[in-house]
Amino acid sequence: MFELTGKRALVTGASGGIGAEIARTLYAAGASVALSGTREAPLAALASELGERAHVVPCNLSDPEAVAGLIKTATEAMGGVDILVNNAGITRDNLAMRMSDAEWQDVIDVNLSASAKLMRAAMRGMMKARWGRVVNITSVVGATGNPGQMNYAAAKAGLVGASKALAQEVASRGITVNCVAPGFIATPMTDALTEDQKTAINSRIPAGRMGTPEEVASAVLYLASTEAGYMTGAVLHVNGGMAMV
Amino acid sequence: MSDISDRVKKIVVEHLGVDEAKITEGASFIDDLGADSLDTVELVMAFEEEFGIEIPDDAAENIQTFGDAVKFITEAA
Numbered sequence: 001m002f003e004l005t006g007k008r009a010l011v012t013g014a015s016g017g018i019g020a021e022i023a024r025t026l027y028a029a030g031a032s033v034a035l036s037g038t039r040e041a042p043l044a045a046l047a048s049e050l051g052e053r054a055h056v057v058p059c060n061l062s063d064p065e066a067v068a069g070l071i072k073t074a075t076e077a078m079g080g081v082d083i084l085v086n087n088a089g090i091t092r093d094n095l096a097m098r099m100s101d102a103e104w105q106d107v108i109d110v111n112l113s114a115s116a117k118l119m120r121a122a123m124r125g126m127m128k129a130r131w132g133r134v135v136n137i138t139s140v141v142g143a144t145g146n147p148g149q150m151n152y153a154a155a156k157a158g159l160v161g162a163s164k165a166l167a168q169e170v171a172s173r174g175i176t177v178n179c180v181a182p183g184f185i186a187t188p189m190t191d192a193l194t195e196d197q198k199t200a201i202n203s204r205i206p207a208g209r210m211g212t213p214e215e216v217a218s219a220v221l222y223l224a225s226t227e228a229g230y231m232t233g234a235v236l237h238v239n240g241g242m243a244m245v
Numbered sequence: 246m247s248d249i250s251d252r253v254k255k256i257v258v259e260h261l262g263v264d265e266a267k268i269t270e271g272a273s274f275i276d277d278l279g280a281d282s283l284d285t286v287e288l289v290m291a292f293e294e295e296f297g298i299e300i301p302d303d304a305a306e307n308i309q310t311f312g313d314a315v316k317f318i319t320e321a322a
Contacts, residue, residue: 127287169283
């Protein structure tokens with residue numbers, strides 16, 4: 001089950017905790033992976049950890065021209081892109097009344113506009129192949145909102161809407177477009193929280209703990225698989241029951 | 246001209262699965278040959294590849310019939 005031999009996956013934000021685990025999981029299922037991110041050193045380290053089917057394709061998603069070239073670069077590296085995982089994301093948290101136009105725009109540009117651009121660019125190859133998988137990593141806050149994250153919540157909710165629209169356009173061509181919405185996931189970012197902060201967070205999660213990157217990656221693997229061919233326009237929530245939406 | 250016409254016809258037959266006899270000069274991809282809007286996008290992509298040309302979006306919108314396609318490609322190729 002969930003065998004990806006011969007498939008070629010592009011994962012953005014592959015230097016981060018969740019992105020790296022998604023890349024490992026897809027690779028372990030047999031896929032070739034193109035690892036994208038802004039920091040080249042961790043990408044190169046991950047690529048050498050994985051093996052010869054891993055390729056490093058650095059890209060700064062806040063640069064529109066770089067975004068435009070990423071699918072092409074990944075295609076040159078692997079021969080095509082069958083699976084696109086839009087995982088990269090940034091935060092510029094601030095209360096709405098204090099949020100600057102730049103804080104708003106940066107988050108929309110990277111989390112929403114770059115993902116949309118990559119989806120559009122990837123469609124040509126997937127349409128020709130009559131097979132394609134797009135998995136967008138959104139967030140529980142796209143469904144619930146979160147104080148201080150008006151920009152981030154808007155971008156993630158926007159990505160859900162965009163996914164559903166595209167899913168309808170290309171469903172007849174064997175291409176699915178879905179989202180995985182993680183809740184609190186233990187990564188180097190959450191390691192920085194104090195024990196008190198972690199306890200407070202865990203008390204809001206029915207499962208009583210944060211999720212792991214592996215638990216997010218498993219959902220991505222399913223949606224990337226041939227077995228998930230009849231699921232499209234869906235959002236899989238991986239949040240320990242924190243929000244049942 | 247006839248060479249281009251034959252190649253375009255071959256792509257349309259393959260892509261839309263229609264009888265070659267139905268592909269006349271004025272045959273509309275959508276109204277006469279059963280294409281949907283996504284099919285027309287794919288046809289344009291196929292023409293671009295077959296003939297090594299770029300068909301800009303505004304030109305693509307004007308390619309409604311088989312004759313339109315042959316005319317555009319003949320001028321561009």
